[in-house]
Amino acid sequence: MRDLLTGLDRALNRIYTFAGAVAAGFLVLLALCVALSILTRMAGLYVAGLTAYSGYAMAASAFLALAYTFREGGHIRVALLRNRLAGRARFAVEVWCLGVASVFSVYLAWYLVRMTEISWQFGDKSEGADATPLWIPQSALAAGASVMALAAVHALIKTLLTRDIDAPFSGSSQTLSE
Amino acid sequence: ETWDMPLAYAASNYHSENATQFAEEVTEATGGELEIVAHPGGSLFKGGEIFRAVRTGQAPIGERLISALGNEDAIFEIDSIPFLATSFDDARKLYEASKPALEEVLELKGLKLLYAVPWPPQGLYVNKEVDEAADMEGVKFRAYNAATARLAELMRAVPTKIEAAEISQAFATGVVESMISSGSTGYDRKIWEHVKYWYDVQAWLPKNMVLVNLDAWNGLDEEMQAVVLEKAGAAEERGWAKAEELANWYKEQLAENGMTVAPPSEQLAADFKEIGQTMMAEWLERAGDKGKAVIDAYQGME
Amino acid sequence: MIEIGYTAIFLAVLFLFLGTGVWIALSLIGVATIGMMLFTARPVGDAMATTIWSASSSWTLAALPLFVWMGEILFRTRLSENLFRGLQPWMNRLPGGLLHVNIAGSAIFAAISGSSAATVATVGKMSIPELRRRRYPERMIVGTLAGAGTLGLLIPPSITLIIYGVAVNESIAKLFIAGILPGLMLAAMFMAYVMGWSLATRQSDDFAAERYGWGERVRALGQLLPVLALILAVMGAIYTGIATATEAAVLGVAGALVLSALQGELTWASFRESLLGATRTSSMIAFILAGSSFLTLAMGFTGIPRALATWIADLQLSPAMLIAALTLFYIVLGCFLDGISAIVLTMAVVEPIIRQAGFDMIWFGVFLMIVVEIAQITPPIGFNLFVLQGMTGREMDFIARAAAPMFAIMVLAVIVLYLFPGIATVLPSHM
Ligand code: NA
Ligand code: NA
Numbered sequence: 001m002r003d004l005l006t007g008l009d010r011a012l013n014r015i016y017t018f019a020g021a022v023a024a025g026f027l028v029l030l031a032l033c034v035a036l037s038i039l040t041r042m043a044g045l046y047v048a049g050l051t052a053y054s055g056y057a058m059a060a061s062a063f064l065a066l067a068y069t070f071r072e073g074g075h076i077r078v079a080l081l082r083n084r085l086a087g088r089a090r091f092a093v094e095v096w097c098l099g100v101a102s103v104f105s106v107y108l109a110w111y112l113v114r115m116t117e118i119s120w121q122f123g124d125k126s127e128g129a130d131a132t133p134l135w136i137p138q139s140a141l142a143a144g145a146s147v148m149a150l151a152a153v154h155a156l157i158k159t160l161l162t163r164d165i166d167a168p169f170s171g172s173s174q175t176l177s178e
Numbered sequence: 179e180t181w182d183m184p185l186a187y188a189a190s191n192y193h194s195e196n197a198t199q200f201a202e203e204v205t206e207a208t209g210g211e212l213e214i215v216a217h218p219g220g221s222l223f224k225g226g227e228i229f230r231a232v233r234t235g236q237a238p239i240g241e242r243l244i245s246a247l248g249n250e251d252a253i254f255e256i257d258s259i260p261f262l263a264t265s266f267d268d269a270r271k272l273y274e275a276s277k278p279a280l281e282e283v284l285e286l287k288g289l290k291l292l293y294a295v296p297w298p299p300q301g302l303y304v305n306k307e308v309d310e311a312a313d314m315e316g317v318k319f320r321a322y323n324a325a326t327a328r329l330a331e332l333m334r335a336v337p338t339k340i341e342a343a344e345i346s347q348a349f350a351t352g353v354v355e356s357m358i359s360s361g362s363t364g365y366d367r368k369i370w371e372h373v374k375y376w377y378d379v380q381a382w383l384p385k386n387m388v389l390v391n392l393d394a395w396n397g398l399d400e401e402m403q404a405v406v407l408e409k410a411g412a413a414e415e416r417g418w419a420k421a422e423e424l425a426n427w428y429k430e431q432l433a434e435n436g437m438t439v440a441p442p443s444e445q446l447a448a449d450f451k452e453i454g455q456t457m458m459a460e461w462l463e464r465a466g467d468k469g470k471a472v473i474d475a476y477q478g479m480e
Numbered sequence: 481m482i483e484i485g486y487t488a489i490f491l492a493v494l495f496l497f498l499g500t501g502v503w504i505a506l507s508l509i510g511v512a513t514i515g516m517m518l519f520t521a522r523p524v525g526d527a528m529a530t531t532i533w534s535a536s537s538s539w540t541l542a543a544l545p546l547f548v549w550m551g552e553i554l555f556r557t558r559l560s561e562n563l564f565r566g567l568q569p570w571m572n573r574l575p576g577g578l579l580h581v582n583i584a585g586s587a588i589f590a591a592i593s594g595s596s597a598a599t600v601a602t603v604g605k606m607s608i609p610e611l612r613r614r615r616y617p618e619r620m621i622v623g624t625l626a627g628a629g630t631l632g633l634l635i636p637p638s639i640t641l642i643i644y645g646v647a648v649n650e651s652i653a654k655l656f657i658a659g660i661l662p663g664l665m666l667a668a669m670f671m672a673y674v675m676g677w678s679l680a681t682r683q684s685d686d687f688a689a690e691r692y693g694w695g696e697r698v699r700a701l702g703q704l705l706p707v708l709a710l711i712l713a714v715m716g717a718i719y720t721g722i723a724t725a726t727e728a729a730v731l732g733v734a735g736a737l738v739l740s741a742l743q744g745e746l747t748w749a750s751f752r753e754s755l756l757g758a759t760r761t762s763s764m765i766a767f768i769l770a771g772s773s774f775l776t777l778a779m780g781f782t783g784i785p786r787a788l789a790t791w792i793a794d795l796q797l798s799p800a801m802l803i804a805a806l807t808l809f810y811i812v813l814g815c816f817l818d819g820i821s822a823i824v825l826t827m828a829v830v831e832p833i834i835r836q837a838g839f840d841m842i843w844f845g846v847f848l849m850i851v852v853e854i855a856q857i858t859p860p861i862g863f864n865l866f867v868l869q870g871m872t873g874r875e876m877d878f879i880a881r882a883a884a885p886m887f888a889i890m891v892l893a894v895i896v897l898y899l900f901p902g903i904a905t906v907l908p909s910h911m
Contacts (some may be wrong), residue, residue, distance in 0.1 A: 024759045027545055034542060034730040037339060038723045041353070046327045046337035055537035058545060062536055062766030065759045074760040075503045075767065076869045078860075078876040082501045093500055100502045104510045107525065108532075115529035118234065122287075125249035127226055129323045138533060182522070182781060188647050189828035215783075219647055221824050222780045227534050236527040341539055344724045346645075346652040347637065351721035368651035 005161070012154050013071065019147050020068025026061035026140075030054055049130025056137035063144025067151035073169045094165040098156040102149070109149040112142040181214045181238045181394065186225030189218040191362075192420050193295060193386050197241055200293075200388070200413040207405045212398065214239065229389070233287055238394035244280075244294065245384050248323070251283050252465035256472060257296075259461050260329055260358075260381045261454025263476070266422050269296055269383035275476035279468055280387075290395050292410040294387040295417030297360045298425035299380035302442075303373045304356040311449030320345070320357035325457070329358070332453045349373060360384075361428030370435040378429065379442045379450055383421075388413075487784060490515045494816070498860045505764075508771030508861070512778035519782040528774050535773035536766060539726065540639055544598050544765065546729035549758035551602035553736040556754050557745045559707055560606035564614075566703030569692035576674035579616055579624055582607050583674070586628035587667040590635035592714045592732070594642075594725055596856050597765055600629030600867045608871060619882045620677065622872060626864045626879065627670050627886025630853035633819065634846070635663035637718065637725035640819050644848060647827040650841045654908040658842045659849060661903050662893070666850070669889050706742075710735040764870055765863075769818075772861070776821040785813055785822070789829035799837050800898075806830065807851055807894055814855025818863055822852055846904035847897055854890050857883040 033054040040047050069075055077097070085093055118124075120135035155168035183201055185194045194216070201214035223231045228240040229247060245258035256276050257263070263272040273294060281291050308314060311333050319335035321327035322342070330337035335356065340348045345363070348354045349372035356373075358381050363369070388410070398406065433439040442450065462469050493514050497507035509528070516524045535541075554560055564578060571577050585603045593599050604625050611621045633640045636656035645652040692700075714732050717723045723731060740746040779785055792805050813822045834844050856864040859880040868879050897903055 020756070020759065023763065024755045027549065027755060027759050027762065030542060031546060031549070031730050031733055034546065034727050035734070038727050038730070041338055042722070044336040046321050046330070046339060048324055048327065051339060051341060051539045052537075054542045055539050058542050058766075059533070059537040061545065061759060062763045062770075065763035066767060069760045069763045069767075070503075072760060074764050074870065075505065076764060076866055077501045077503045078498050079501055080875055080877050081499060083875065096500060097502045100497060100510060101506045104506045104513070107513065108509055108528070111525035111529040112532070115526065115533060118526075122233070124230065127229075127246045127249060129321075129327065131249040131324075137537065141533060141536065180520075182520070188649065189831065190649060217780055218828050219824055221828065222777065223530065224534060227530050231527070231530055234523070234526055234530075236523055236530060340724070344726070346642075347725060348721075350653055351719055353721040353724060366646070366649045368653070371651060371653050 009154075009158065012150065015147060016067040016071050016151055019064045019144065023061045023063075023065035023068065023144070026057045026064065030057040030061060033057055049126075049128055049132065052126055052128040052130040052132065056132070056140070060137065060140035060144070063141045064147070066144050066148035070148060070151050070155075071169060091159075091163065091165060094159060095156070098152065098159055098168075102152040102156050105145070105149040105152040109142070109145040112138070112145045116142045179212050179397075181212065182222060183214050183216045184220070184222035184228050184231060184237050184240045185216055185218040186220050186228060186241065186243070187218065191218075192424060193241065193297075193417070194218040196295060196413055196417045196420065197388060199416070200409055203409045203412070204406055207409065208402055212402055212406070232389050232391050233289060235391050235393060237391075239292075239388065239390045241386050241388045243384060244387050248325070250287075252461065252469060253279050253283050253472070255325065255461060256465075256469070258325060258382045258384050259454070259458050260325075261379075261450050262458055263383065264299065264380040266296070266299075266383065266418070266425075269299075269385075270418065271479045272476050273385065275479060276472045279472050284389065285392070288392045289389045290392055292388040292390055292406070293414035293417070294385045295414060296383040296385045296421045298362055298421055298428055299378070299383050300358050300360050301364075302356065302358055302375075302377040302379050302381070303364055303369060304375050304377070305373050306355075307375060307438075308377060308446060309443045310445040311453065314356070318353070318355045320348070320354045320359075326358065328457065328460070329453065332456060345369075346372070361425060361432060364437075365428050365431050368435075370432065370437045373437070375438045375440075376429075376432050377440055377442050377446070379447070381450070486515075486518045486782070489518060490782070494860070504861075504866060505767035505771040508768065508775045512771070512775040515775075515778040516781055519778070522781065527777060531773050531777045532770045536770050541595075541766075541769070543593065543726045543729035544595055545758060545762035546733050547593055547595075547598035548601045548605075548761050548765075549754065550729070550732040550736045551605035552754040552757040552761075553733065553740055553750075554602075554707070555605045555609070556750045557736075557740040557743055559739060559743065560610060562703040563606065563707050564610040566700045569697040569700045572692070574675070575678035576620075576671070577616070577678070578611060578614060579620055579674050579678075580671055582611070582621065582624040583628040583667055583670045586625070587631050587635060587663065588711060590631040590633075590663065592637075592711060592718065592725075592728060593632050594637045594639040596630045596632040596853070597863050597867050598729075599632035600625055600864050601761060601765075601871070603629065604868065604871050618872070618874070619878075620674070622868055622874065622879055623882035623884075623886055624670060624674060626857045626868055626883035627889065628667065629864045629867075630856045630890075631663050631667060633853050633856075634659045634666065634849045636660065638849070640823070640852065641845060641849060643820050644823055644827070644845050647823065648831050648841055648845070650845060651908075654842050655845045658846050658904045658908045661907060662846050662850065662897060665896070665903060666890065666893050669893060670886065673885060673889055706739050710739060761867075761870060765867065768863070768866055772818055772821065776817060776825065779817065779821075780825060785817075785825040786829055788813075789826045789833075793829060793833045799839070802833065802837055803839075803847070803898055807891070810848070810851040811854055811858065811891075814852060814862075815858045816861050817855065818861070819849075819852025819855050822855060823848065840901065840905055842908050843897075843901050843904045847894065850890055850894050850897065854887060857886060 037050040116135050116138040124134045126132045158168050185197055187194050198216040201216045205213045229242045231237045232240040244254050248255035263269045284291050314333040314335045317335045318338045319330040320340045321330050321337035327337040338354045340354050346367045494511045586599050589599050589603050641655045645655050714728050717731050718725050718728045856862050865879050
């Protein structure tokens with residue numbers, strides 16, 4: 001049982017890391033799209049939809065990185081109460097926070113998936129010159145939000161099982177400046 | 179019942195003012211039984227979100243620029259085919275001719291058309307004198323969708339991608355030197371600070387339409403529907419009259435602020451007419467029989 | 481009356497979520513969901529998805545992750561260290577010393593970036609470690625960054641000024657010009673505060689131990705050149721029309737990569753680290769922005785901001801009282817909304833009041849910028865505070881308290897601007 005859980009934990013963490021790496025790729029893609037929009041203008045060319053593609057890449061990058069950022073302790077919160085409390089009270093507050101986070105990240109993921117589905121059914125297209133079927137870029141958001149929901153529920157269960165409130169974020173908890 | 183009505187344009191824009199008046203009139207006429215609350219300036223949903231929001235019932239009613247929906251169906255692009263209908267009278271005819279097709283497409287998407295109001299005619303803003311289409315060769319021309327990019331190409335101008343929010347800055351820094359847009363755009367952005375010529379080519383008269391979600395519509399009793407339709411009809415008449423009045427006013431303002439405002443030369447008008455023919459043929463390829471029927475109906479009108 | 485009850489629930493839930501430590505982005509989503517369920521019969525989840533999709537994929541935000549990345553690259557080179565070494569001989573006799581770099585650096589960076597989050601993230605990434613190493617008090621490091629970071633809105637280019645200009649049909653070029661002097665004035669006020677603090681606490685003695693000759697100073701200038709050249713190149717690209725203000729950010733990234741390669745510090749590992757760091761920070765900021773856009777939508781449906789603005793309009797105040805009331809109104813609104821949302825939600829009602837009272841709309845735009853800049857540093861929802869929390873790992877209450885003097889300075893700036901409207905209007909009137 002224990003081995004199974006450890007294995008699952010490791011597999012989930014690999015998913016977050018992988019999604020984070022893909023997100024980084026989209027950030028590079030965003031830079032390339034923006035660079036291309038300067039270069040093509042200098043060359044007097046019109047490439048349909050570069051602006052839209054930049055936006056899609058940015059959104060994909062932000063959402064696919066959600067879970068990875070969550071595990072690395074990169075999402076911020078008001079830690080005042082958490083740091084003032086100790087023992088059982090502190091544990092209870094952390095469980096409450098993770099519970100709320102789980103509810104709303106699942107809620108978000110659910111509706112982003114639904115939005116993507118509706119776009120697909122309606123055949124919704126971008127209003128811009130790119131005329132991209134919207135379900136394509138939206139599925140990156142839906143996927144990112146889903147992995148984030150997974151990470152929140154995962155963190156909740158892990159905290160309950162280990163009784164250690166730092167366990168979900170032990171991946172590497174460096175703050176950005178240090 | 180309360181209907182929130184998202185509007186994309188600023189509260190002081192005549193489309194927003196007109197829609198707000200429509201909302202108030204309906205609220206008053208139904209004794210508050212149907213209260214329509216206008217939310218101008220993209221304060222509820224932004225322009226790009228409104229069509230989808232109304233379609234999926236996130237907002238029961240809303241306003242959208244028709245030609246922005248060209249990717250949904252080619253019929254939505256009919257009022258922005260360059261040089262097809264180049265006056266208010268022609269634009270009205272084109273609207274009447276295209277209305278049945280428009281309503282049909284909208285109904286398939288679960289929407290009902292309440293009314294449509296045009297923007298002032300689109301003119302040519304440019305930083306130098308232009309007597310014929312050839313003068314546009316090499317000029318950096320603002321392209322914001324496939325049609326304006328194609329138009330630039332046909333004028334042998336350089337299509338330059340500029341988003342609406344960046345127009346003023348782009349002209350100020352010379353990223354772009356010309357665009358086709360209505361007099362109101364130039365007035366709103368004080369374009370005379372950067373560009374000196376405006377040619378009243380009346381390239382096209384795009385329209386905004388006010389849409390209502392069919393489920394929300396069917397939820398009203400017949401009496402209420404009749405009230406909404408009556409007020410919508412009044413709003414449409416008001417809007418068309420206001421657009422025409424403003425078109426002249428904007429022209430005066432541009433001139434008053436030091437721009438050279440002029441009709442196109444004969445040569446330029448002829449050149450543009452030819453470009454228009456090409457673009458209409460290309461549109462008909464996309465729009466198929468449905469499009470052809472509308473064009474035939476329009477050209478058959480007196 | 482029932483609205484007041486709903487509003488109370490709305491606020492209670494907000495403080496409950498934020499106060500107990502629920503992640504900020506998810507708190508905003510939660511509060512907006514509950515608020516919308518209370519106030520409207522519309523499908524909440526679908527509206528949330530539509531709004532979050534459009535806010536997250538909007539082109540106007542594209543510069544933010546790129547500037548964050550630029551900061552991450554520079555931070556991993558010797559460039560930021562050199563920048564401070566180069567400035568040290570010049571600034572160590574000045575009371576407050578290198579703390580002024582936070583302010584001057586933000587003012588300069590504000591000239592290439594349209595957003596205040598990008599300004600704080602980029603300048604802070606470089607300056608926080610350097611100032612910490614020199615043992616400046618954390619409270620002052622954080623406070624000056626939080627305050628000066630808001631200059632991104634006032635000093636052109638500015639996304640927020642564009643939004644205002646489009647909403648009220650005023651010249652964006654004039655608004656941009658109008659923002660320059662008040663922006664510099666605000667920067668000067670922040671600097672004066674730092675000097676006053678330093679003289680009052682005599683803390684500057686610790687940093688001014690070394691003396692530098694003019695030869696050293698001139699030689700030190702050489703170390704400033706790379707970063708200065710980078711910023712000038714980006715600014716040049718904007719003002720010569722090579723790139724739009726949004727696109728210029730990518731030139732910042734490219735320039736930072738070139739500089740770091742020239743210094744021999746561009747390795748696969750440093751590239752990877754900078755990219756991942758930028759991905760995390762951007763994701764954190766974008767998630768909060770997404771939540772905030774949904775909260776804005778919910779606020780729109782509740783009608784609270786509009787009702788408040790209408791209430792103020794109905795009071796028939798004198799011009800001075802009107803400006804005082806609006807200042808207070810936007811400060812309160814700014815506690816819960818970011819500046820752009822506050823403007824978009826209220827302009828329809830506020831614009832006619834202001835025009836009727838006879839105020840110059842350009843002047844009012846500048847006034848509004850300072851007031852919504854304040855929103856960036858007021859808890860519970862203040863973006864500069866969030867970014868700084870992400871960068872320093874400090875608690876929110878510490879950061880908010882550190883920023884409190886800057887709040888006071890900005891309110892003072894509003895008063896000065898009211899008494900001397902020429903500060904905003906003199907430059908545009910010469911156009
Ligand atoms: Na700026
Ligand atoms: Na705030």
